[in-house]
Structures are given as structure tokens and as C-alpha cells.
Amino acid sequence: MKINQTINTNSETICLPDTKFPRIVIIGGGFAGLALVKKLKHKELQVVLFDKNNFHQFQPLFYQVATSALEPDSIVFPFRKQINGYKNVLFRLAEVEEIQPSSNTLITSKGKIHYDYLVLATGTTTNFFGMDSVAENSLGMKDIRDSLNIRHMMLQNLEEAAITCDEEERDSLTNFVIVGGGPAGVEMAGALAEFCKYILPKDYPEYPSSIMKIYLVEANNMLLSTMSDKASTKTLKYLKDLNVKVLFNESVSDYDGSQVTTKSGKTILAKNLIWTAGVKGLFPKGIDEKNIVKGNRIKTDDNLKVEGYENIFAIGDIAAIITEETPKGHPQVAQTAIQQGKYLGDTILKLINDEPIKPFEYRDKGSLATVGKRKAVADLGKFKFAGYFAWLLWSIIHLLSISGFRNRLMVGFNWAVSYFTYEKSNRLIIRDFKPKSSINHTNK
Amino acid sequence: MKINQTINTNSETICLPDTKFPRIVIIGGGFAGLALVKKLKHKELQVVLFDKNNFHQFQPLFYQVATSALEPDSIVFPFRKQINGYKNVLFRLAEVEEIQPSSNTLITSKGKIHYDYLVLATGTTTNFFGMDSVAENSLGMKDIRDSLNIRHMMLQNLEEAAITCDEEERDSLTNFVIVGGGPAGVEMAGALAEFCKYILPKDYPEYPSSIMKIYLVEANNMLLSTMSDKASTKTLKYLKDLNVKVLFNESVSDYDGSQVTTKSGKTILAKNLIWTAGVKGLFPKGIDEKNIVKGNRIKTDDNLKVEGYENIFAIGDIAAIITEETPKGHPQVAQTAIQQGKYLGDTILKLINDEPIKPFEYRDKGSLATVGKRKAVADLGKFKFAGYFAWLLWSIIHLLSISGFRNRLMVGFNWAVSYFTYEKSNRLIIRDFKPKSSINHTNK
Known part of the structure; x- marks a missing residue:
């Protein structure tokens, strides 16, 4: 050609x-x-x-930015830094x-x-599948801005909860519903549960530790459906151990910003809805x-x-x-x-160069998903395992996959601090929270 | 009482x-x-x-966030982390x-x-002193959001400059005017000049290094007027060495977003105006x-x-x-x-406790200001000095003044990397740049 x-x-x-x-x-x-x-x-x-954007985004760690475990600058990397020295490559924003x-x-x-x-x-x-009420009031997780918006929604709602004397209002401000039991939803639920367990009692001593409820809503009858049965079963166990309430065979049909309604007619009071159920x-x-x-x-x-x-x-x-x-x-x-x-x-x-070409062949290198701290599930070919070692493997692979030496160092440092202290990075509300996803509705 | x-x-x-x-x-x-x-x-x-806000801000380093030397999370600190363990103290956002x-x-x-x-x-x-055109089109530096807005204005305009073929347009996109020759203006000018010298040629190899012009506009006839003559003279020398164009006895009277007009009738084409001339x-x-x-x-x-x-x-x-x-x-x-x-x-x-009280007495511990890299001026009582040692002192004092061990570590790490490599943190445009300061106009 x-x-x-x-x-x-x-x-x-x-x-x-x-x-x-x-x-x-x-x-x-x-x-x-x-x-x-x-x-x-x-x-x-x-x-x-x-x-x-002027940066590459490392999507697999968005949930850690959303839950204040990492700062955004650790997992995004400027294109111009990447192409430094590539003389035939130009970047245009x-x-x-x-x-x-x-x-x-x-x-x-x-x-x-x-x-x-x-x-x-x-x-x-x-993809909100045409449900405008959900699209308008919930947040997706497909852009670093989504992660920051989730963080700010969460922190602002926790602050509001400290101000109100109305118990029902306080419950709705501190309840979280995550839709979609794929890797994004599972990892988000695990990280939120860890936040609830270790950070909430320190930062908000005025609350009982039982105050923040986390629901994970999955339309199918299993979590991580693209992984092995073992991974799915272990994941469910880990999440239950962290007090995450998993609802199977349920999907969200409506959301007004305060109340989630499922297809079966169930309702959950929650001002925090995170949508990971489709792209x-x-x-x-x-x-x-x-x-x-x-x-x-x-x-x-x-x-x-x-x-x-x-x-x-x-x-x-x-x-x-x-x-x-x-x-x-x-x-x-x-x-x-x-x-x-x-x-x-x-x-x-x-x-x-008019040389012969071969068709694309995909090589599945396996799948990993982490559930809260020090727990993960792994399917690597015939090897299917779960627990601490899977989590260690998950950490190493993700650390090595991040672009840029500085970023790797930052993420490694934050993880090390968090590993030993259960402390997370600064929980800051810098962006003004906009209760809308960064979704672009122009495509079908 | x-x-x-x-x-x-x-x-x-x-x-x-x-x-x-x-x-x-x-x-x-x-x-x-x-x-x-x-x-x-x-x-x-x-x-x-x-x-x-839910955080304390360390204002003296805003200019480093604005010029991508530090990330915001290193210099702001959540109140709830600060008051952990203060049982009689409550924070409300x-x-x-x-x-x-x-x-x-x-x-x-x-x-x-x-x-x-x-x-x-x-x-x-x-304080824009009632000049609406300036207030609307320029950015102040009194909030961490201002610093982020300056960063994004700067990076977005540099990206725009890479796209345009019109030389005059490119000049206006890459020219910076800083108004006010106090510590904030001087430190900002120095940091921008360093960016221009060390980062610009690497990130934007398509530009000549002379492309980014930096003007510092001061209404009086000296910089750092609250400090000693020695500090003022040295600062001027350091800024001139960094190619900053200092205009004395000039003040800005109008700004339409592209062209700065001074009281004496001078005009400068610049899409970047940073205002540090009043509070x-x-x-x-x-x-x-x-x-x-x-x-x-x-x-x-x-x-x-x-x-x-x-x-x-x-x-x-x-x-x-x-x-x-x-x-x-x-x-x-x-x-x-x-x-x-x-x-x-x-x-x-x-x-x-009805005990006798004494009036407030102010103790002046001295002043320091940094100008670019490895240079600063210091007035400590009788001791007035400038150069590398002043810069070292400035660095140590600022590092020790930042709230929180983690923040000190992050700032120290970033400074150390920058000291040895001239590299800065990731230059990211995450916020959408709003060409307005976070100024609140309700007060007189």
C-alpha cells in the first residue's frame, strides 16, 4: 500500500x-x-x-484517586514528557x-x-443506557475528573453529614451505592469499605463506625463474571468480610440524587451513586x-x-x-x-514498506482484581489463586505498568505508607463537585 | 470577663x-x-x-504549584487530620x-x-481596585485554586501556541505579565523564568527558547519595598539575569485578555496576566x-x-x-x-479565668524571598544577605513550616529531585481553566 x-x-x-x-x-x-x-x-x-487532555491516564487506579489513596498526578502522565526526544512525534491538545x-x-x-x-x-x-435520571445524578469512572468528582462528592457529603441533625438525611449522605460487579465496581467497593473501616473513625470521631453503608448492585448472579468461579466466590467473601452489601440480580432503574430505585422495586437512600455498569x-x-x-x-x-x-x-x-x-x-x-x-x-x-503482514492475535495474560487491602484474586492461565500473594502480584504489576519513574516512586511511596499506617493521602476538596459525570452524550 | x-x-x-x-x-x-x-x-x-475549604493552605508556596514545581496536595493540609485527637475541637465545612x-x-x-x-x-x-476588566481577565494568587488556574492558563496557552501559525498570536499566548513587585510577584516571576529556561526547551522543542517573555510591573521604583535596599537591588539583578523584564513606576490600567495597557500608555501583548498587586x-x-x-x-x-x-x-x-x-x-x-x-x-x-492580660506585641523575625533557583534574599535583623545561603535558609524554613510530616516529605522529595535534575512534577491540565480569579466581589 x-x-x-x-x-x-x-x-x-x-x-x-x-x-x-x-x-x-x-x-x-x-x-x-x-x-x-x-x-x-x-x-x-x-x-x-x-x-x-495533555496527559495519559492510568485507568486501573482511578478508584484509588477516588478514595484519596493516591493523588491524580501519580497516575496521569503528560504526553510531552513521554515524547521528549521522539523527534518525529508531535503532540497537539x-x-x-x-x-x-x-x-x-x-x-x-x-x-x-x-x-x-x-x-x-x-x-x-x-454508558448509562439512556437512563437520564441516573446519568444526571450519578458519577461514572472513565476519566481522572470522574475520580476527583467521586472523591469530592464523598468528602463533601461526609462534611454535610457532620452538620445535619436529621438522622435520615445523615444516612443518605453517608450511604454509597456502586452499580456494576466488574473489576471497577469490586475494587471501588473494597476501597470504600477500607476507608470506612480505617479513615472514618479517625477523621469523623463524631460518627458511629457503622454509619457508612456500601451497596454493590450487580445485574447478574456473580461478581467478576469474566474471571473464574474461584475468583468470583473469593471476591464475594472478601467484600462480605468488609461489610459490603452485595445485591445480585438487581439493576438500577431510577435515581433522583437521594433515592436509588431498582428494577425489582427496592429502594435505597443514598446521595452517593457510582456507576461502573457499562461503557x-x-x-x-x-x-x-x-x-x-x-x-x-x-x-x-x-x-x-x-x-x-x-x-x-x-x-x-x-x-x-x-x-x-x-x-x-x-x-x-x-x-x-x-x-x-x-x-x-x-x-x-x-x-x-510493502512487506507481508499477519493478522492480529490476542494473548490473554490473565486477570487480577484487588479487594480492599492485602487481598486480591488472580486467574493466570491454569493458576487461579486468591489472597495476600495475589495482592502482592497485583501491586507489583500495577506499579511496573505506570508510566514514568517519578509516578512509580510516588505510587510506591504512598502504598508503602498506607501499608504500614493505614493512612491515606490528604483528603482534599479542591474541585467544586459537579453532580454530573464527564460523559459525552453525543455518541449513541 | x-x-x-x-x-x-x-x-x-x-x-x-x-x-x-x-x-x-x-x-x-x-x-x-x-x-x-x-x-x-x-x-x-x-x-x-x-x-x-476542608484544608489549611500554605500560601507561601502557591507560586510553586502555579509553575508545576509542586502538586497542591503537598501544600494544603486537611483540618480533620490536623484536629485528630483534639477532643474539644470541631470542624465544620x-x-x-x-x-x-x-x-x-x-x-x-x-x-x-x-x-x-x-x-x-x-x-x-x-484587590483589583475596582478595575473590572483586569479582574475579569487576570488571575490572582490568594487561593490554591488560583494557583491551579494559573498553571492551567499557562499550560493551555502554551499548547495553543503550538497549534497556531500566527506569530503575533503565538507571542501573546507565551508572554506573561506579573503585576506587583512584592514577594509574591518576585517569586512568581523567578519561577516562571526558570520554567522558561529549563522546562520549555524539553517539553516544547518546536519553540525557540526566547519565545516566552516575562514582564514584572511595579508601581513603585523598587522591588520588595518592605525589605532592605540590599535585598531589593539583589533581587532586581537576579531577575534580570533570568531575562525578566522589570518595569518600574508603571501600573496596569486596562486588560482585555490579550493586551495589557499601562497608565503611561504602554501596551504589552500577553494572554497571561497574574495579579499580585493588592489585597x-x-x-x-x-x-x-x-x-x-x-x-x-x-x-x-x-x-x-x-x-x-x-x-x-x-x-x-x-x-x-x-x-x-x-x-x-x-x-x-x-x-x-x-x-x-x-x-x-x-x-x-x-x-x-479573669487573669490580667497584656497587649499584643509583634516580633519581626525577618524576611526572606526566593528568586528562581538557588538564589534568595534575606533580612534577618542586622544580617542582610543574598545568594545561595539565603536560598538554603529559605528552603529549610519553608520546609519546616509546612503542616504535616507527609507534606514535608513530599515537598522535600520534589525539591530534591528538582535540585538535581531541573525536572518538575507532572505538568497536568486537569481543571478546566476558568479565566477568572476566585475573587469574591461582595466586599469593598
Whole structure:
């Protein structure tokens, strides 16, 4: 495949240095986009990375920011620091609004840009499945701002609870409902339960320790349904030991900001609702509707090329390679994203050099989830185990996966302090809490 | 002085535990309020601290947060962590809106509360001296949110500059004007100049290093006018060495967000304007107008009691003890605030026990200001010196003054990394930048 370079500088308003190499534009610097950038550094390509943030986010630890265990700066990493020294890579802070495949052009919030190759790595956002009342009053967990909003919702409501003399009001301010029994929901529930056990009695001596109730609502009849039965059973036990109330076969149908209503008609008074029960792809308009599949993902061939286009690719959570073996596409996790980013980097270089390419193959390296302190569950191939060792493994893997030496040091330091003292980082309400998720409703 | 305890629980909506001791309400947990709280811990008083934030702020290092040298969590400290174990001290997160001295009542954003003694320690906010165009388009530096807003303004404008092809637009995005040649302005200018020298070339290799221009505008003919001539002269030299353009005898008269106009008619293109040229007292309504003096401060007697009231006191930046020796009151600095907080703690305890009291005496422990890296000026009594040793002293004193062991460790760690590597913490745009200061315009 050869694509002629047809840069028309007149139509561009995003300023870029001149180059004799083809330009590859990557939208989104998550796990997939960043893995791709690293593969393409120092190559004969002009790589332009667009993101609406100036930093990469390490999503697996969002729940620790939400519960004040870590500060946001430890788990996000600026793109410009990442690409220091990558002379062929440029970062531009802008939101891409539209793709015009006929002219190989992107329309961004800051102007137009021409591409020779385009890679969509825009990821997913929270899916409230059309329930506006829930979307308006609850918080998702798909952006570092969501994590900060959860933290501030929690701390502000605990402060309000210290002020009110009305017991029912106080209960609703200190009750938490987490929807979704996947890894995000389980880890959040565990961390909240730890907060309740160790931090609450110290910071709020005026409350009884039983005051903060945590509910985990799961539509299915098991937690961590993508993991083994053993992982699921152990997780349930750990959460129950931490006094988390797990409701199976229940889903939330309505939420007015104070009262959660489930499909079966149950009601829970709670001013804190955290939604981890679904995601949907998020990408700019312009991709042919026929390529958009369930969960708002983009159907690609087994080289991650979007069908019907010669030079548009999709990787990470939004990409769906639908085959007989993977009728729902690959799992929407960091592992898939990183493997697809690396694969596509190699593949594009081969395409440019007219070398033969192989289809993408996913290697499942296993799954881990942590439940509160010093407990985790692990499925690593045939090895399925739970407890302290799984937690240690979880900690080491996550620590090594974080971008940047400084960040690793900060997270390690905070975890070490927390391990020995049960103390957490400063519990600060700096952002003004907005009772809305950062969800973008423009996609279906 | 004896004041009968007249708590009428019916009129209260802020929930507080019953007590047989008199209640002292402190509004504001800055240097003054916190020093007072520490003096009153474990005493036979119910101490209620109100603040609109849940944390104490270490103002002297705001400029380091603004320039990404430190993260906010290192220099703010939660009140609840501070008062852990102070059994007679309660914290309530609320904004006090009105004082009703006739009934010893406060009206807060969260309900009413009765006091036996009231202490105003609400500090100051940025004073734009009625220039609305400046207030609307520039940023002050009196709250941790201001520091974060400055950081985000700066990083967003540098990103915009990478996108535009228009040179004039790029200049205005990368030019900085700092108004006010006091310690805040000088330290901010020095830190920005360091950013320009060491960080800009690494993060933005696309720019020439000369691109970011820094102007410091001072209405008088000297910098750091409250310090010695030696400090002032050295500071000017250090700033010039860092390429900061210092304009004396100039003040800003208008600013539209892009162009700064000075009183003499000079114009500077700059989308970044930081205002450190004035403060004014900020406190709830209800204090008799005749007690309010220049700079919106509250006139007190030499025991810090507000004239005309038996049980209302003021400490810190808003308090003005006006005598022949101190016709303008004491300097509005951390030292004064801490000394007044400690003094008032002792004095109130003596008043309650009908013991004799002495007037407040201020002890000037000296002044320090840092200019960029490894340079500072110091006036310590007869000893006036400048350079590396002054900087070392500045660093040690500030490190020891920060609340909390964890915070000291974080700041020390960041400074050590920065000392050896010129690297700074993660430069993140997490808050959405709002081009307005957090100024409250309700006070005169």
C-alpha cells in the first residue's frame, strides 16, 4: 500500500513542521495510542498525537484517586514528557470533531489537519443506557475528573453529614451505592469499605463506625463474571468480610440524587451513586454507520483496518475484530489495547514498506482484581489463586505498568505508607463537585 | 470577663455535641486561625472551626504549584487530620455569611450557630481596585485554586501556541505579565523564568527558547519595598539575569485578555496576566462599619478585640491594631498571623479565668524571598544577605513550616529531585481553566 502525500498547507490551521515523510495522525493517547506512538518513534513517519487532555491516564487506579489513596498526578502522565526526544512525534491538545475520509482531513476544535494514515484510539465513555435520571445524578469512572468528582462528592457529603441533625438525611449522605460487579465496581467497593473501616473513625470521631453503608448492585448472579468461579466466590467473601452489601440480580432503574430505585422495586437512600455498569465507544463523526457495531464500537478487519477505508485504523476499546472465535470482539481491557497498539505500529511500518503482514492475535495474560487491602484474586492461565500473594502480584504489576519513574516512586511511596499506617493521602476538596459525570452524550 | 452560656439549641441547625463549656467559634483556618486552634486544644472550651475549604493552605508556596514545581496536595493540609485527637475541637465545612452580634449568632451557608466568643480569621482576597476588566481577565494568587488556574492558563496557552501559525498570536499566548513587585510577584516571576529556561526547551522543542517573555510591573521604583535596599537591588539583578523584564513606576490600567495597557500608555501583548498587586480583607457582614478601615481591615484594640463588642476578636491579615507605632496596622504576613493566633489563645484563656492580660506585641523575625533557583534574599535583623545561603535558609524554613510530616516529605522529595535534575512534577491540565480569579466581589 502506498499513499501519496497530499498535504495542502492552505487548508490547515493546525501548525505543523514541514516533513517529507507521510503523516500518521493518532486520536487518543490511552494504552492503545501510547503503545502505537512508542512503536513509531524514530521512524520515517511524522506522527501527530491528538488528545483532549495533555496527559495519559492510568485507568486501573482511578478508584484509588477516588478514595484519596493516591493523588491524580501519580497516575496521569503528560504526553510531552513521554515524547521528549521522539523527534518525529508531535503532540497537539485538541478535540477531534469530525473525520472527512474523502479528503483525508480531520476537523478539530483548533482547526483542520490532513492525514495520510489515521488511527482511532479514542476509547470508551460511561454508558448509562439512556437512563437520564441516573446519568444526571450519578458519577461514572472513565476519566481522572470522574475520580476527583467521586472523591469530592464523598468528602463533601461526609462534611454535610457532620452538620445535619436529621438522622435520615445523615444516612443518605453517608450511604454509597456502586452499580456494576466488574473489576471497577469490586475494587471501588473494597476501597470504600477500607476507608470506612480505617479513615472514618479517625477523621469523623463524631460518627458511629457503622454509619457508612456500601451497596454493590450487580445485574447478574456473580461478581467478576469474566474471571473464574474461584475468583468470583473469593471476591464475594472478601467484600462480605468488609461489610459490603452485595445485591445480585438487581439493576438500577431510577435515581433522583437521594433515592436509588431498582428494577425489582427496592429502594435505597443514598446521595452517593457510582456507576461502573457499562461503557460505549466514543469517537468523532464521519465513520460510515455500517461499520458501527454493538457498544458503539467500530468493526475492523483482522489487521485493525476499518472496513471500507484504505488508511483508517481503530485500536483499543473501540475496535471490534468480529470473527467466529471473537463474536463480541476482544475484551475491552488494557492488555488488548497495548497489544493492538504494538501490533498496528509494526503493521503500518510493514504496509509502508510493502512487506507481508499477519493478522492480529490476542494473548490473554490473565486477570487480577484487588479487594480492599492485602487481598486480591488472580486467574493466570491454569493458576487461579486468591489472597495476600495475589495482592502482592497485583501491586507489583500495577506499579511496573505506570508510566514514568517519578509516578512509580510516588505510587510506591504512598502504598508503602498506607501499608504500614493505614493512612491515606490528604483528603482534599479542591474541585467544586459537579453532580454530573464527564460523559459525552453525543455518541449513541 | 464572664459571658453566660446562652445556647438556644432550637435556633441552631448546625449539629454540634452538647457541652458544658463556653463555645468559641473561629472563622477561617489560615495561619492565624490554626495557631489559635492549637493553643485552645484540650482546654475547657468547645472550639468550632469554620472554613469554606476542608484544608489549611500554605500560601507561601502557591507560586510553586502555579509553575508545576509542586502538586497542591503537598501544600494544603486537611483540618480533620490536623484536629485528630483534639477532643474539644470541631470542624465544620461552611461559609459564614453574616454575624448577628446582638444575639451572638452566626448565619452560615449550612445553618445557624450560636457563639460565646467569636474570632474572625478570614484573611484577605485579591484587590483589583475596582478595575473590572483586569479582574475579569487576570488571575490572582490568594487561593490554591488560583494557583491551579494559573498553571492551567499557562499550560493551555502554551499548547495553543503550538497549534497556531500566527506569530503575533503565538507571542501573546507565551508572554506573561506579573503585576506587583512584592514577594509574591518576585517569586512568581523567578519561577516562571526558570520554567522558561529549563522546562520549555524539553517539553516544547518546536519553540525557540526566547519565545516566552516575562514582564514584572511595579508601581513603585523598587522591588520588595518592605525589605532592605540590599535585598531589593539583589533581587532586581537576579531577575534580570533570568531575562525578566522589570518595569518600574508603571501600573496596569486596562486588560482585555490579550493586551495589557499601562497608565503611561504602554501596551504589552500577553494572554497571561497574574495579579499580585493588592489585597483586601474578606469577612462576613454584620461588623459595625465604623470599625472597618483601609484595605477592608477590622480595627481592633491592642488585645485584638473588635471595638464596640465584648466577645468578638479579629486576627491575621484582617486585623488592624492601629497605634502611633503601627499607623497602618501590622504587616499582613504569616508571621503576624501566627503570633496573633497564639497570643489570642493565651489571652482568651486568661479572660475566661479573669487573669490580667497584656497587649499584643509583634516580633519581626525577618524576611526572606526566593528568586528562581538557588538564589534568595534575606533580612534577618542586622544580617542582610543574598545568594545561595539565603536560598538554603529559605528552603529549610519553608520546609519546616509546612503542616504535616507527609507534606514535608513530599515537598522535600520534589525539591530534591528538582535540585538535581531541573525536572518538575507532572505538568497536568486537569481543571478546566476558568479565566477568572476566585475573587469574591461582595466586599469593598
